[in-house]
Amino acid sequence: MLKVLIMSAGIALLQVGCDLNDDNGRIGGEVFPDAPGGPTGSERTFQVVLSRSEEVPVCAAGGFYATGATSVTISADESLVTVGPLRISDLSSATTAAHIHAGPAGVAGPIVFDLTRGLSSPITQAFNAGNYPNPAPAGAPGTFADFIVQMKAGNSYANVHTMSCMSGEIRGQLR
Numbered sequence: 001m002l003k004v005l006i007m008s009a010g011i012a013l014l015q016v017g018c019d020l021n022d023d024n025g026r027i028g029g030e031v032f033p034d035a036p037g038g039p040t041g042s043e044r045t046f047q048v049v050l051s052r053s054e055e056v057p058v059c060a061a062g063g064f065y066a067t068g069a070t071s072v073t074i075s076a077d078e079s080l081v082t083v084g085p086l087r088i089s090d091l092s093s094a095t096t097a098a099h100i101h102a103g104p105a106g107v108a109g110p111i112v113f114d115l116t117r118g119l120s121s122p123i124t125q126a127f128n129a130g131n132y133p134n135p136a137p138a139g140a141p142g143t144f145a146d147f148i149v150q151m152k153a154g155n156s157y158a159n160v161h162t163m164s165c166m167s168g169e170i171r172g173q174l175r
Contacts, residue, residue, distance in 0.1 A: 045073040046151075048158055050088070050172035056108045059165035065090040068160055068170050070123075072100070078148050083115060084124030086158065088170070093163040095119045100127075102140040102147060104155045105173045110137035112147060112156070 050068030052058060070086035083100060097116045103109020113127045129144035141147040150156060151174055159171040 043073055043076045044152060045071055046174040047071055048172035048174055050158060050160060050170040052170055054105070054157070054171040054173060055159060055165070055168045056106060056171070057167070059092075059167065059169050061092055061164040062162075062169045063090045063092040066092060066170050068158075068172065070158055070172070072151075072158065072174055074148055074151060078145070080126055080128050081113070081148070081151070082124075082126045083113070083158070085122030086115065086124070086160075087122045088160055091160065091162050091169055092165060095160060095162055096166065097161040098123055099159055099161075101157050101159060102137075102150060102155065103157060105157075108167075109157070110140045112137070112140055115158075 048070050050070070052062045052064075052066050055062070066088075067090060068086060068088040070084055073082045074080075075082070081100075086098060088095065088098075096119075097114070098119065099111045099115055100113040101109045102112050112133065113125075113131065115123050115125055117125065132144035132147065133140070136142050141150050147156070154173065154175050157171055157173045159168040161167065162169045
């Protein structure tokens with residue numbers, strides 16, 4: 001088994017196992033739709049790593065090793081967004097909230113989907129047009145369909161808030 005270690009600023013963020021004999025678009029049991037031999041459906045899955053360095057603004061009180069990882073999948077018919085499992089670790093303090101926001105990299109944007117219902121890691125939730133805020137928050141796309149377009153363009157992110165970092169401790173752009 002080959003081990004791949006992703007590093008950011010010298011901090012290990014995610015370790016994924018890979019069977020060298022598996023050429024079906026799978027790494028460590030995860031499916032990556034764009035990989036050769038991967039699923040043929042047109043669903044879109046984002047593999048997201050959350051870190052302190054992507055949070056806007058960076059919270060000085062954040063845990064030095066605070067990290068998270070999740071996948072966000074837009075269904076083939078674009079009627080459902082599934083988040084999770086969101087796994088978080090080494091945060092500075094108790095988790096107070098988790099969200100999907102509208103906004104490009106480097107910009108703090110409005111909350112679109114609230115993941116706070118089940119704050120113990122791992123967090124998994126699904127959203128459809130009926131869950132989209134009405135009216136849409138200022139700065140967010142007006143409709144669920146418009147938000148899907150923005151997600152696909154990389155203009156959304158996941159983040160986790162804590163008692164020490166009320167505006168957010170870790171963030172990961174959906175790319």
